[in-house]
Amino acid sequence: xxxxxxxxxxxxxxxxxxxxxxxxxxxxxxxxxxxxxxxxxxxxxxxxxxxxxxxxxxxxxxxxxxxxxxxxxxxxxxxxxxxxxxxxxxxxxxxxxxxxxxxxxxxxxxxxxxxxxxxxxxxxxxxxxxxxxxxxxxxxxxxxxxxxxxxxxxxxxxxxxxxxxxxxxxxxxxxxxxxxxxxxxxxxxxxxxxxxxxxxxxxxxxxxxxxxxxxxxxxxxxxxxxxxxxxxxxxxxxxxxxxxxxxxxxxxxxxxxxxxxxxxxxxxxx
Ligand SMILES: [Fe+2]
Ligand SMILES: [Fe+2]
Numbered sequence: 001x002x003x004x005x006x007x008x009x010x011x012x013x014x015x016x017x018x019x020x021x022x023x024x025x026x027x028x029x030x031x032x033x034x035x036x037x038x039x040x041x042x043x044x045x046x047x048x049x050x051x052x053x054x055x056x057x058x059x060x061x062x063x064x065x066x067x068x069x070x071x072x073x074x075x076x077x078x079x080x081x082x083x084x085x086x087x088x089x090x091x092x093x094x095x096x097x098x099x100x101x102x103x104x105x106x107x108x109x110x111x112x113x114x115x116x117x118x119x120x121x122x123x124x125x126x127x128x129x130x131x132x133x134x135x136x137x138x139x140x141x142x143x144x145x146x147x148x149x150x151x152x153x154x155x156x157x158x159x160x161x162x163x164x165x166x167x168x169x170x171x172x173x174x175x176x177x178x179x180x181x182x183x184x185x186x187x188x189x190x191x192x193x194x195x196x197x198x199x200x201x202x203x204x205x206x207x208x209x210x211x212x213x214x215x216x217x218x219x220x221x222x223x224x225x226x227x228x229x230x231x232x233x234x235x236x237x238x239x240x241x242x243x244x245x246x247x248x249x250x251x252x253x254x255x256x257x258x259x260x261x262x263x264x265x266x267x268x269x270x
Contacts, residue, residue, distance in 0.1 A: 008266050
């Protein structure tokens, strides 16, 4: 599809039945509609211009496609990404789907999510504020402490680590799920930095879940992932460039590049 970059990956998990998962991140929608005030429209236009520059800056900095014409609206890219994902079994959104909280952004995304005919996970990014989502929307799953999609042989769990934190109770729940014996995929916004992953190491603390002098529980969580044989993948966003690394011999972390520039990851689990 024009202006869209599909990153295809195979994940070997010894499954009896293949599963396809699509992963979209960081679309940074800057929408306005007929219900928006003049101030909201002005702000949306300002942020649209900002992301025309930012998407280009990230893409050129990391030698990636910026999605053709930089003036293509984020929601046009998103519609194309959703078309690419039509045949998948599950969709994972790893945050910053909005650039900022607004009624128009919520309406734009909710309308699209409501048309999905498949299970999805939507974890919060640092540009989203869960408490500001009305309770009765599909995208309000963002408020759940832990989202779970059971695909049979594989379970996908998603949680909000956008503040680079994990609570003891949430950690305990993930540990319990991992003991169940099924293969597990974890979706979260901020990735784990791993020794030798130079591109990620060179970014600022803001882009790292296990940043220098982070709480011990963050390090414990990283060690738990390294030691688990059931966790097969971590799906993250936030970096705005594609970045994949082995966390251990069992687990690979995939950071999806910026949806605002038309990037999508497609995983074929076998
Ligand atoms: Fe982002
Ligand atoms: Fe982010």
